Amino acid sequence: MGKNLKYFLTAFLIGLPFWWGTNFLSERLEEFFYWSELSASPQFLAAEAYQLSLQNQIKESGPSRDKLIPNLNIAAQSAISIFINNDGQEVTLFEKEKDKQLPVASLTKLMSAKIILENYNPNQIIAISQRAANLPGNGAKKIRAGQTFRAIDLLYPALMESNNTAVYALAESMGKEEFVELMNSEAKNLGMENTRFLNPTGLDENGQHSTAQDLAELTKKLLGDNSFIWKILSLPETRLYSSQGELVHTVTSTNELLGKIPSIIGGKTGETPAAGGCLILVLKAPKGQGFLINIILNSQDRFGEMEKLINWDKNAYNW
Numbered sequence: 001m002g003k004n005l006k007y008f009l010t011a012f013l014i015g016l017p018f019w020w021g022t023n024f025l026s027e028r029l030e031e032f033f034y035w036s037e038l039s040a041s042p043q044f045l046a047a048e049a050y051q052l053s054l055q056n057q058i059k060e061s062g063p064s065r066d067k068l069i070p071n072l073n074i075a076a077q078s079a080i081s082i083f084i085n086n087d088g089q090e091v092t093l094f095e096k097e098k099d100k101q102l103p104v105a106s107l108t109k110l111m112s113a114k115i116i117l118e119n120y121n122p123n124q125i126i127a128i129s130q131r132a133a134n135l136p137g138n139g140a141k142k143i144r145a146g147q148t149f150r151a152i153d154l155l156y157p158a159l160m161e162s163n164n165t166a167v168y169a170l171a172e173s174m175g176k177e178e179f180v181e182l183m184n185s186e187a188k189n190l191g192m193e194n195t196r197f198l199n200p201t202g203l204d205e206n207g208q209h210s211t212a213q214d215l216a217e218l219t220k221k222l223l224g225d226n227s228f229i230w231k232i233l234s235l236p237e238t239r240l241y242s243s244q245g246e247l248v249h250t251v252t253s254t255n256e257l258l259g260k261i262p263s264i265i266g267g268k269t270g271e272t273p274a275a276g277g278c279l280i281l282v283l284k285a286p287k288g289q290g291f292l293i294n295i296i297l298n299s300q301d302r303f304g305e306m307e308k309l310i311n312w313d314k315n316a317y318n319w
Helices: 003-014 022-039 042-060 105-119 151-160 164-174 176-189 212-225 227-233 302-316
Strands: 078-085 090-096 125-127 148-150 237-241 247-252 264-272 276-284 290-299
Touching: 078 212, 078 302, 090 302, 105 151, 105 164, 105 176, 105 212, 105 227, 105 264, 105 276, 125 151, 125 164, 148 151, 151 164, 151 227, 151 237, 151 247, 164 176, 212 227, 212 276, 212 290, 227 264, 276 302, 290 302
Parallel strands: none
Antiparallel strands: 078 090, 078 290, 125 148, 237 247, 264 276, 276 290
């Protein structure tokens, strides 16, 4: 600040009404000069710019809850909805009994697919055993004993239509016990502390369980490392050929929300008597801000309740 301006301001302030007091005038004058000089310094300006940037980052890091929208009520035994922004920051939007250990049916096959993709040659030939062919969930034996397939091709029926024969045959080629051991080892590596696998299919077996939170951890890992899985899970249908080029059948996804909700990246279904209806759905977040992981376990209406959760996420938060 220039000397002339300082003299002017000093004279002006001294001329103010006497009842302000000389001490008050002196203190206010010192404060004025201090903040005038400080606000012009590069350090102050940089700090102010950083503060504004930080405020914008906080504002943009996630959606804010609209308190006018009531809390969601769904009948599913367990559920979770997680928003992950484009920088990898997470916000849990909804949860219900997220750590409750439950059978999760064919959601198990997501871990099985991870083990297959990371340990198998995609062109490895897999023979279908009689034991595998006789498992429930083979769609009236569409895959028959004695047929052979490339390992990569069996992932389509395993994931899209939850075909137990396909995933069991893949596990058999390694050895079921060794395969399941790898599943549990990987679950431990991912911090899935409340998960235990006893088979690769998800068929009901006492002691096999997971949680919505653990499955969210698995889903996050698959989104980062195994995009091929989500390519499969985004398909409404495809054709399955044997290793000899024979058309076996048309594989149709069991995910009824595919094509109905345009923001879906992919999803996995599961259903058994013990597990009830289960569903994992990954969606693009509103306004391209990242993506959502929605999981519902043990529901009598998994697709209806998933739609309810999706709509609530959209309306209950300001995006």
